[in-house]
Amino acid sequence: MRLPKDDIPVKIDIPGAVVRHLPDFGTAATGPLAAEYFSLGAGTDIAPLLKGLQDDACQSVHWGFMIDGDLVVTYTDGSTDRCTTGDLFHWPAGHSVRVERDAEVILFSPQYAHAEVMDHMIATMASA
Numbered sequence: 001m002r003l004p005k006d007d008i009p010v011k012i013d014i015p016g017a018v019v020r021h022l023p024d025f026g027t028a029a030t031g032p033l034a035a036e037y038f039s040l041g042a043g044t045d046i047a048p049l050l051k052g053l054q055d056d057a058c059q060s061v062h063w064g065f066m067i068d069g070d071l072v073v074t075y076t077d078g079s080t081d082r083c084t085t086g087d088l089f090h091w092p093a094g095h096s097v098r099v100e101r102d103a104e105v106i107l108f109s110p111q112y113a114h115a116e117v118m119d120h121m122i123a124t125m126a127s128a
Contacts, residue, residue, distance in 0.1 A: 005037050011118055014125065016041035016099075019118065023111050030061070032111040037104075040071070044099040047074075049121040055094055060114035062091045062107045069103025 008020035018039040025035035050056050055076045066087045073081045076094040083089050083105075093113075107114075 003035075008035065008037050012122060016044045021115075021118065023115070025108070025111075028110070030110040030113075034107075034109050034111040034114060036107040036109060036114070038107065040069070040097075040099045040103045040105065042099055042102050045096075046121065047096040047098070049124045050096055050117070051124070053117065053120055057094045057096055058091075058114075058117050059093045060109050060117050061093050062089075062109045062114070064089055064091075064105055064107040067104035067106060069099065069105070070101040071097055071099045071103050071105070073097055 003022065005020065008022045010018060011021035012019035020037040022035045024032050026033045046058075047056070050058060053059060057076050066083045066085055066089070068085050070082065070084045073083065073089075073091055074096050075081075075092070081089070081091070
């Protein structure tokens, strides 16, 4: 299967962040996977949008690739990972993301777990 970026439906479109989300992209032991393409501006920090979730963190696991940019992932245990252009990565559940340099990121995530997180983020933005 091949799909151009612009054909992936937009789930979130706000200043500094465009999130494209394609459900039912494949399956894994966790169930259906979603393919996601994130365009994130420098300075974007999703931590405030995660308030109210378990440990105030994204509880979905992700696998992905940094097309371009730099970001820092902070885990609930206080550890951090820096992801930069060309990196493959795995983020376990219990994390937040802060963008240091404009980033283009591909994620593969358990469809239902990450949809719950994104829906929470959308609701948080709507109530602000």
